[in-house]
Amino acid sequence: MVVLRVAKEAEFSDIVDWVNEHDSDFMVQWAGLTYQYPLTVEQMKEHYRSGINTIETGVFLYMIQEDSLSDDVVGTIQIARINMETREAVIGRFMMKSEKLRGHGTGRAALEEAVRIGFEELGLERIKLNVFDINERAIRCYKSVGFKEGTIRINVYTSTKGIVWNNIEMTMDKDFWKQNRGMY
Template sequence: MGIKLELLNESEFGIIVNWINNYDEDFLVQWSGLTYKFPLSTEQMLTHYLRGINSQESDVYIYKIIDQQTNEMIGSLQICRFDASNNEAVVGRFIIGEERYRASGIGTSALKALLKIGFTQFNLNRIKLNVYDTNQPAIRCYERLGFKKGRLTENVYTSSHGHQWSNWEMYLDKDIWESEENVV
């Protein structure tokens, strides 16, 4: 199945809210860190993105992942925290919301498309992300695309089941991305 990325509209926050709220607080934290309180609401998202989205002034671009056959929104991800002095940014809030599309390569395709945007349209030299050590499927996806593990911060979150989660900072440099031929 083919996918495409399109800029998300704030009016579509409700779709993401529904995906997140189908799970629990731990799922919300895995998706957004400690930014929001469960259950997620559109009001929380609008407050967080007070400067809006999809502009240089907002410092965040949120993309919806679209199934090209059905034109259905099946996920979303963002690129944000642009650092002009180091020419880098951070990928985050990555979700394949429709469960039937998970573990099918859609996430890899979506991230490849976002990397292309970051390295070509935004002319970044490095793209970073944060991932909890418990999210092994995501870590494998990121490593397949060339991301390297950087700093590990241990025990940053205690799950509702009492498990400690640590955070990996991962990064991908443009020259590695180009040499790995990750261009979609």
């Protein structure tokens, strides 16, 4: 059973290490154009200067653990841009720390838990996420949990290899989730 626990600022250095094991294009996939490569703890502290893990800050940053019996962290995911007036938020900064952890269902389970937290604990009515069209594995994961493709913004980013990326916004409504959970 995958467990999401709120991250501590002291764990920013772990996230920085995971991101910097990859190239600048990976960082853009993970965080959009928020940061300059290589990622630093200082950049993360500045980005989260209002704090984390409260409704007031509008962001909950979670560390992903494969089970409650182990302290081993295998990734990170956040629920951010929480708007209690519209009851919407965005899932992002979703990453498994190692390629060998991908493709085994841990990421899907973490996403399902983040969605559950959003709808049940935070009282959201809609959850969104953004994904680049070149990230087919992530798109399959998101669809497998029940997210639906929506708005596509074209020519959002050009990779270091000259490949143009488009952004796909995906959404899930609480009613759909309640009716279909566990069916995807």
